[in-house]
Amino acid sequence: MSFNLLAILAAAVVTLPIGFVYYHPAVFGGPWMRLIGKTQSEPVQESMAVRLLVSVLLAFFTAFSLQFHVIHQLHLMSLLSGAPDLAVQGSAANLELQELLTRYGDKYRTFGHGALHGVLTGVFFVFPVIAVNNLYEKRSVKLSLLQSGYWILALAVMGGILCAWR
Numbered sequence: 511m512s513f514n515l516l517a518i519l520a521a522a523v524v525t526l527p528i529g530f531v532y533y534h535p536a537v538f539g540g541p542w543m544r545l546i547g548k549t550q551s552e553p554v555q556e557s558m559a560v561r562l563l564v565s566v567l568l569a570f571f572t573a574f575s576l577q578f579h580v581i582h583q584l585h586l587m588s589l590l591s592g593a594p595d596l597a598v599q600g601s602a603a604n605l606e607l608q609e610l611l612t613r614y615g616d617k618y619r620t621f622g623h624g625a626l627h628g629v630l631t632g633v634f635f636v637f638p639v640i641a642v643n644n645l646y647e648k649r650s651v652k653l654s655l656l657q658s659g660y661w662i663l664a665l666a667v668m669g670g671i672l673c674a675w676r
Contacts, residue, residue: 513577517675521573521668522566528667529565532660545653573668579631580624580673583615616676624673625666632662 533539535550543550578584586607590596593603637658644654 513574514672514675517672518570518573518577520675521576521671522569524667524671525569525664526562526566528664529660532663538656538659541652542656545650545656573672576628576631576665576668577672580627580669582618583611586610619673619676621670621674624669624671626669627673628665628667628669629662631669632658632665636661636665
C-alpha cells in the first residue's frame with residue numbers, strides 16, 4: 511500500500527473553497543474580522559496568491575499526516591514493516607499481508623468513516639492547539655470556536671476524501 515499523492519493533493523486543495531465559503535462575510539467572515547480586531551477596509555500587505563499557495567502547501571502537509579488517522583490499513587503496514595521479508599514476493603510475511611489486505615483491505619474505506627476521523631482529529635487535536643494559543647494571546651473563546659470550526663469542517667472533508675479515494 512503506497513501513498514495516494516493525488517488524493518492528498520485533492521484533500522489539500524479542497525480547503526480553499528471551504529475557506530472561501532466559511533470565511534465569507536455573509537457566513538463567519540464578519541464575526542471573525544471583529545474578533546481579531548480587523549476591518550475589510552484595511553490594506554492587504556502580502557500577495558493573495560502567495561497566501562493561497564502557502565495555504566495549499568501547509569494543507570498538503572496536514573493531509574499527508576491525516577491519512578494515517580483515517581486509513582487503518584496504513585497501521586497494518588506499519589505493524590508489519592519490521593518483517594525483513596515483507597517485500598519479498600511469496601515469503602511468509604508477504605503472503606500473510608496479502609491475505610489480510612484481501613480480507614480487510616476495504617474495511618472502513620468510506621467517505622463517512624474518514625470524515626468521522628477528520629472531525630475527531632479536529633475536536634481532540636486542532637481545537638486544543640488553537641484554544642491554547644488564543645488563551646495565551648488573550649483572545650476570546652468565540653474566536654477559538656470559530657477558527658476550530660473551520661478546521662473541523664475542513665478535516666472532515668479532507669478525511670473523507672483520503673479514506674474513500676483508493
